[in-house]
Amino acid sequence: MSQLRNVAIVGFAQAPIVAADEHHTASEMLYPVVKAALAQCGVERKDIDYQCAGSSDYVDGRAFSFSQAMEVMGAWPPVQDSHVEMDAVFAAHLVWVKMQAEECDSAIVCGFGKCSEGSAAHVLNLQLDPFYHAPIGLDPVSTAALQASATMARMRVDDAALAEIAARNRAAGAKNPDTQLRKPATAAELQATPWAVKPLREGYLPPVGETATCMILAAAGKAEKLCDKPVWIQGVDHRIELQAIGARDLTRSASAKLAAEKAFAMAGLGGAREADVVELGSTNPVEELVLRESLGLPSGLQGNGGGPVVNPSGSALCGNPLMNTGLLRLAEGFRQLSGRAGERAVSGAKRAVVHAAAGHCLQQNIVWVLGTERRWS
DSSP states (O other), rough: OOOOOOOEEEHHHHHHHSSSSSOOHHHHHHHEEEHHHHHHHHHOOGOOOOOEEEHHHHHHTTHHHHHHHHHHHOOOOOEEEEEEESSSSHHHHHHHHHHHHSOEEEEEEEEEOGGGOOOOOHHHHSSSTTTTTTTGTTTTTHHHHHHHHHOOOOOOOOHHHHHHHHHHHHHHHTTTSSOOOSSOOHHHHHTTTEEEEEEGGGGSSSSOOEEEEEEEEETTTTHHHHHHSSOOOOOEEEEOOOSSSGGTTTTTTTHHHHHHHHHHHHHHHHGGSSSSSSEEESSSSHHHHHHHHTTTOSBBBBBBSSSSSEEETTOOGOOOOEEEEEHHHHHHHHHTTTTTOGOOOOOTOOOOEEEEEEEETEEEEEEEESSSSSSOO
């Protein structure tokens, strides 16, 4: 393929995920995070060319709430600015595209969403088909249960298997000081929790929390000046499936599979098994099964099977802050490869595959390949 521009992640900061920050607005939560990310890179806001935020007014019920964040991100002196009504990981993708077009050399990406000020179930219902699905009151848990029932039948897995996957993620999350569920739980304990919507138990689902995040990206030439260990984006691809959940096979993810294939090809990677670390945007054990299959990974039912370390952060199952969950997966890849993962660090990690999703039942999927080396000379 033709040569692309080398772009790296050079900084990241976040507020710890909490159920509700009762003392701060979204912009007040974001301010110290932006300052911390800029401080990591030794720059001020005026030194950054571009900014993009991922948020949604529906989450907190405040009209044009994204505009409040501009004051925190830096509205003066004027710079290019964009906003996506999605998880901030998709804002990061937009920034990468802008850098490929040479419209900027550095950018900040921010994510925020105070879902405690609204009803996440009602907001996410609006992602569904507005004529046939949304009116009957489906939410992400009920649609995930439909996906789980079908997938468990096809893959022939039982409740005990889901409990084991959830317990493994909870154990990993216990080492992540920024996630929401930081207490390990055994498979037996999780299997004893009540049904949320059968066949998914409460112990298999993450709480919906809130946080604020800021990531800094820079193109080659500037990245090395902002970070002693830049983490290079070697491949990325984003694919979308039909909105109607009845129009696709919920037991598989065609868009995740295609996005992975395209991202691996861009990165010159033979497959996810060649990576050292994999972060999956799975919010329940069944999504992890579907995504592992889509990316060509071992099922994980008997451990990792000698493959890469999967979800060392605890995954979205340990913390699902709206508008930030996907960017946190990308951030985990950055932390692992730049030596900032602390107690959960994967020794010697040089390549990471990162997945994030949006919509019900994995409707939209984006896959990133990160590495410690530049992809293009």
